[in-house]
Amino acid sequence: MVDPIVLLGGAAVSAVIGFGWLALAMDTHWEQVHGETSPSPAAVRALRVAGALALAVSLVFCLGADHPSMAALVWLMLLAGSATAIAATLSWQPRWLRLLWLRRGGDGR
Amino acid sequence: MFQNFRLSMAWLHTWFGLVLGFVLMVVFFYGSLSVFDREIDRWAIPSSRFAPQPMPSFDTILAPAFQKMQPAKEAVALLEGRVNGPLPERFEVVNSWGAYTTHRDPVVSVFAGFKVPNAKDPDETVFAVHALDPRSGAVLPQGQLRIGSEFFYPLHYSLHLTWKDLGYWIVGFSALMMLAALVSGVVMHRKIFREFFTFRRHKTVQRGALDLHNLTGVVALPFHFFFAFTGLVIFAGIYFPVAHTQLHDLHELHERVEARETGLPHERAGVAAPMASVDKMVAQAQRRWEAKGMAGDVGFVNVTHVGDANAYVSVYRAGTDRVALTGEGIHFKATTGELLRKDPPRTAVDSVNEFLTGLHLQHFRHWMLRWLYVLGGLLGCVCIATGFLFFVEKRKQQHAKAGGQGARIVDALAVTTVTGMLIATMAMLVANRLLPESLADKGEWERTVFWSAWGVAMVHAFVRGGAVARAGMNPAWREQCWLVAAGAMTAVVSNALTTGDHLARTISTGYWPVAGVDLSLLATAVVSVLVARKLARRAEQSTASATSTPLPKGGALGASMKNAEASHG
Numbered sequence: 001m002v003d004p005i006v007l008l009g010g011a012a013v014s015a016v017i018g019f020g021w022l023a024l025a026m027d028t029h030w031e032q033v034h035g036e037t038s039p040s041p042a043a044v045r046a047l048r049v050a051g052a053l054a055l056a057v058s059l060v061f062c063l064g065a066d067h068p069s070m071a072a073l074v075w076l077m078l079l080a081g082s083a084t085a086i087a088a089t090l091s092w093q094p095r096w097l098r099l100l101w102l103r104r105g106g107d108g109r
Numbered sequence: 110m111f112q113n114f115r116l117s118m119a120w121l122h123t124w125f126g127l128v129l130g131f132v133l134m135v136v137f138f139y140g141s142l143s144v145f146d147r148e149i150d151r152w153a154i155p156s157s158r159f160a161p162q163p164m165p166s167f168d169t170i171l172a173p174a175f176q177k178m179q180p181a182k183e184a185v186a187l188l189e190g191r192v193n194g195p196l197p198e199r200f201e202v203v204n205s206w207g208a209y210t211t212h213r214d215p216v217v218s219v220f221a222g223f224k225v226p227n228a229k230d231p232d233e234t235v236f237a238v239h240a241l242d243p244r245s246g247a248v249l250p251q252g253q254l255r256i257g258s259e260f261f262y263p264l265h266y267s268l269h270l271t272w273k274d275l276g277y278w279i280v281g282f283s284a285l286m287m288l289a290a291l292v293s294g295v296v297m298h299r300k301i302f303r304e305f306f307t308f309r310r311h312k313t314v315q316r317g318a319l320d321l322h323n324l325t326g327v328v329a330l331p332f333h334f335f336f337a338f339t340g341l342v343i344f345a346g347i348y349f350p351v352a353h354t355q356l357h358d359l360h361e362l363h364e365r366v367e368a369r370e371t372g373l374p375h376e377r378a379g380v381a382a383p384m385a386s387v388d389k390m391v392a393q394a395q396r397r398w399e400a401k402g403m404a405g406d407v408g409f410v411n412v413t414h415v416g417d418a419n420a421y422v423s424v425y426r427a428g429t430d431r432v433a434l435t436g437e438g439i440h441f442k443a444t445t446g447e448l449l450r451k452d453p454p455r456t457a458v459d460s461v462n463e464f465l466t467g468l469h470l471q472h473f474r475h476w477m478l479r480w481l482y483v484l485g486g487l488l489g490c491v492c493i494a495t496g497f498l499f500f501v502e503k504r505k506q507q508h509a510k511a512g513g514q515g516a517r518i519v520d521a522l523a524v525t526t527v528t529g530m531l532i533a534t535m536a537m538l539v540a541n542r543l544l545p546e547s548l549a550d551k552g553e554w555e556r557t558v559f560w561s562a563w564g565v566a567m568v569h570a571f572v573r574g575g576a577v578a579r580a581g582m583n584p585a586w587r588e589q590c591w592l593v594a595a596g597a598m599t600a601v602v603s604n605a606l607t608t609g610d611h612l613a614r615t616i617s618t619g620y621w622p623v624a625g626v627d628l629s630l631l632a633t634a635v636v637s638v639l640v641a642r643k644l645a646r647r648a649e650q651s652t653a654s655a656t657s658t659p660l661p662k663g664g665a666l667g668a669s670m671k672n673a674e675a676s677h678g
Contacts, residue, residue: 008477019306023305023306026303026306028307029306066475067430067431067432069431069432069433069464070431070432070473070475070478073432073468073478074475074477074478074481076331076332077332077478077481077482077484077485078481079328080328080329080331080332080481080484080485080488081481081484083305083306083328084324084325084328084329084484084488086306087305087306087307087308087324087328088308090306090307090308091308091309091310
């Protein structure tokens with residue numbers, strides 16, 4: 001039995017990372033983070049899949065911590081919080097999101 | 110009327126959002142504070158600053174306290190004109206005794222309902238309500254206001270407009286229109302996904318405000334929708350009061366039939382009889398829950414027809430481990446302790462209703478979800494506040510040219526409902542700490558301070574609003590931010606001075622209810638100062654450039670306001 005706090009922490013972290021990846025899959029935000037480049041189509045696909053998966057993982061963590069009815073609420077509210085956090089990061093410190101997806105040479109066009 | 114659907118939606122969103130936004134701002138903000146109402150109570154009433162306690166023994170602690178209870182003079186005074194003949198000195202016949210607690214309450218709420226002799230309405234009941242220290246059975250002084258649960262929380266759903274329940278209706282109508290505003294907002298917003306993470310705070314104030322409005326509206330859309338909706342579900346009985354108006358007789362008949370079916374007597378027998386041990390009944394109820402795999406604490410104990418042969422005891426479970434607000438009530442015959450009835454398994458409709466109500470009322474034990482609810486509520490506040498700003502920014506140049514006052518009025522009302530509301534809140538907390546404990550009606554004084562401070566903030570906002578009519582910025586925003594900061598600091602300091610519970614002590618002993626309120630106040634102070642300074646810099650720049658063009662640093666207000674709201678818990 002894992003401590004619920006660890007699971008909820010995991011849920012929060014994966015929700016933030018998931019939204020970070022989904023944001024990076026968008027041209028405007030990719031530019032904010034990586035400068036004047038666009039992501040390659042393959043990178044966009046990968047980012048979207050990874051982002052969606054991370055959000056799903058977050059839900060699994062929530063389900064591990066609480067009764068399903070409670071877990072669904074926690075997850076929805078975490079999504080609201082983490083989307084706000086990513087939007088705020090993009091507005092103030094977009095470069096921080098570099099850590100989420102290190103750009104390889106081939107991505108820039 | 111409009112060229113297309115989108116335009117008609119925009120009209121609906123703008124005008125209903127503007128008018129009801131002022132109400133919704135209050136509802137959202139005090140709703141957010143209500144998430145921690147019990148903790149604010151601790152802060153406001155130092156004598157209740159101890160650890161949460163389980164439901165105390167009925168036989169040794171609660172029963173003696175109940176026997177001493179009599180309705181307060183104010184409650185009796187309200188009966189004037191509703192009784193044939195004079196009002197009695199003492200109320201002898203007790204309809205019910207109830208004791209209620211939650212996992213966050215050190216004190217138990219105890220209430221006794223008394224039958225009113227010779228009342229014109231035979232169902233007339235007058236209540237005595239107290240907070241009781243479960244360790245000793247002593248009742249706390251009555252003049253003290255539990256600011257969280259008795260002031261902020263009712264403000265959230267009734268605006269304290271009790272005349273003909275007007276407040277309930279205004280809040281309910283606003284919630285209904287909020288659902289419409291959410292739908293029309295989604296229709297108007299063309300780029301929900303493309304601009305999901307977008308906040309361009311370096312562009313104009315108008316752009317920044319709209320981005321933030323969209324962002325906070327969209328990311329918390331499920332929260333906004335569910336809370337408006339479940340709020341309406343909770344008060345459905347008030348909005349559709351058929352049972353007690355058109356269908357009164359049928360309702361009475363239904364109660365009698367139900368009483369026959371459940372075996373719980375609807376009427377007193379008229380024969381006095383002593384009570385058996387209620388503690389044993391409570392213990393039995395807990396054993397039965399455990400056998401069902403729902404072991405839990407007792408949240409509510411109620412005795413109906415006290416002192417009569419028909420008396421019965423109902424024991425309900427505290428709902429700390431699930432969202433649904435389910436009591437699993439078990440009822441006993443009070444004279445013998447014999448089991449009368451267990452609440453039957455719920456139907457699907459009941460379960461949905463309990464889930465929806467529980468989602469909103471949050472009796473569960475889950476600190477993270479509580480804070481996320483605060484976040485959701487504050488995102489709602491940001492959404493409404495930026496809506497006002499956008500409205501003003503979009504129109505003020507035009508109004509200034511035409512000599513209109515519309516933008517000025519809306520802006521002043523926005524100041525009143527954003528910073529003015531914070532000033533009123535801070536003033537109340539400061540008054541709570543500085544007024545002497547011995548003051549009779551201390552709670553009434555605190556209420557007066559609250560409303561007066563808000564009124565003064567409103568006058569200030571209107572008086573200083575001339576700049577908006579010239580397409581400028583109302584300096585009241587900045588000045589009130591300073592006041593909020595000063596009020597928050599004063600509250601923290603006066604708490605430390607009057608109770609000795611300064612942050613070093615509350616944090617080191619882990620008394621989070623008080624430490625949390627103090628820390629939230631400090632955070633509010635810090636953010637208010639940052640906002641005030643940013644606004645001051647902008648005002649300087651605009652006088653320096655002396656033009657009426659929007660400033661490059663636009664959106665900073667929205668941004669910092671967001672922080673101001675977000676850090677206020």
